[in-house]
Amino acid sequence: MSHQPHCIPIAEARLPLYVGVDLGGTNIKVGVVDDQGLPLSRLSIRTDPKRGPEDGAQRMAEAVGQAIRQAGATRDQVARVGLGSPGTMDIPAGLLLDPPNLPGWMNFPIRARLEKHCGFSVTFENDANAAAYGEFWVGCGRALRSMVMFTLGTGIGCGVIIDDLILQGEHSHGAECGHIIIDHRPDAPLCSCGQTGHLEAYCSAKGVVRRTREALARRPEGTLARAVAAGEELTPLTLAREAEAGDALSLEIVLDTARYLAVGVVNLMHTIDPNGVVLGGAMTFGGHESRLGRRFLEVVREEVHRRAFPVLAERTMIDFATLGGDAGFIGAAGVARLEHSRTKHA
């Protein structure tokens, strides 16, 4: 697991404070963050999307208040709230459009509603962009001038930061790099978005399970094959467990995932040419804390070395994210801080 920083006491915080809200399909994480990016509190509530967006905005606002009390802070120490949310969205308008992970939360003016309920100005951002900004601000990208982050999970999120520019895109679709095409052929694997050949079709949890199923159909041998034949559900966790335990087929699939991911990393290096590429999310096979995670990273780096322009292969940092599950709310607080400082100096 990733390192989860301790919460600092209010006496040690640098003011002003920001509250970050990381809205997900299952949970909403909320935390108070100081001006240097250190968390003072964190809490999590259920999203319960079925209760609808207005109810969600209300409960988010309550959680913001609770996080402030938990931090031992007062409302007037808080400069702004940041909200990271899954798409689709219209970032400048503060609108959720039709987020697949929040069914029913359509065309909802979430920024304005959260502002109304919590009484603070709210900065709105895509969740993958917010997580990337968190790593850029105080995580493993803190020394970088520009950074690309892939968040590997059910899908593949991506965020691109260049100086203090967060690449939102003209239609709030910037850095949707799970959906770059790495196999142009019509019979390439199907992505969850309905298109073919996308990076996400190979490296997301869904993509990895599909590739594993296909491999098992061709080579029904080894401990993973036996576990699945015995009725165990095939998940990325099962795969990782068997790969760790030495099952050859499982390990091959994990390392092929690293090779596919490297293709996406190279494409971003040849487009953005950042100082660093950061890999986060649940599908990093345990990260630095796990032997399998370290091997995964090693193979990503090897394949990038083989495929990227030599100068970039040599100079671009590639590493795991360090903020773990905190990246979202810390980054959301960070984008609120960015907007606060721009407003102040405008």
Place this chain on the structure above:
Amino acid sequence: MSHQPHCIPIAEARLPLYVGVDLGGTNIKVGVVDDQGLPLSRLSIRTDPKRGPEDGAQRMAEAVGQAIRQAGATRDQVARVGLGSPGTMDIPAGLLLDPPNLPGWMNFPIRARLEKHCGFSVTFENDANAAAYGEFWVGCGRALRSMVMFTLGTGIGCGVIIDDLILQGEHSHGAECGHIIIDHRPDAPLCSCGQTGHLEAYCSAKGVVRRTREALARRPEGTLARAVAAGEELTPLTLAREAEAGDALSLEIVLDTARYLAVGVVNLMHTIDPNGVVLGGAMTFGGHESRLGRRFLEVVREEVHRRAFPVLAERTMIDFATLGGDAGFIGAAGVARLEHSRTKHA
């Protein structure tokens, strides 16, 4: 052919002026451009890379003087010179590193040497970035806030502009999008850079000729096959001529080129999400002026519509460049103007 704007007289120019230099492997184009992007003069000299970079810098400086005289302008009306050059390079350092198109011009401090010879401050930029900036400033991207340009020729150049940020990258390899991987398989076609599966391996002049050769080997029929069998050299021009004349195989290859290019366009749309994507260079099959060019553009757009996120497919402009061969020197003048205004306000 693309529209080549007339040169305006000095009396109509908005001061200050800039001189743009577009350094290529064969020719160097130089022109004076006014503060609104209108050209006052243009001339072209041979690059003659064999004479070496110092001689090249001297002759460029002479051409700068000549372009100023030809414009009827005086040296004190010129604020700065812009130089667009092929890579590899170190943009901040003003260095040519090891440009494949300028053999022998290695590790050469071209910015400083041109400054010395011409007596003006020089802004240094990658040639594809400069061309993109030219189109963004006064070409078909003039109404856009952000833009991606592909320059299709012997290779594939690319430039990305976001507001007034030219994506140079941390190691002067930003927007090297000819070298994004669109086929991850080890047996994918070979790119001129030595790697496999790059966009350039499909859509550059070389890539198109290779694909044509392969197609002719499978289906040696039609007028193109007969012309080649009779000893005619196979070039993109031969292919375009036969496609225009109705040869089915030739037309198929041209339109497949459009489909491959669309994969690159979609990848950039899903990464940058710009207002527009601009296609320029010699490999655009005649552009708007030609029936084949128009059909090529139509198929790029159709394939982008099929593959891109619907909102982007609907809202992203895709069109041919309008400055033709002037984009390089006008864009180089434009980046000089950008730096001049930043220096002025700093």
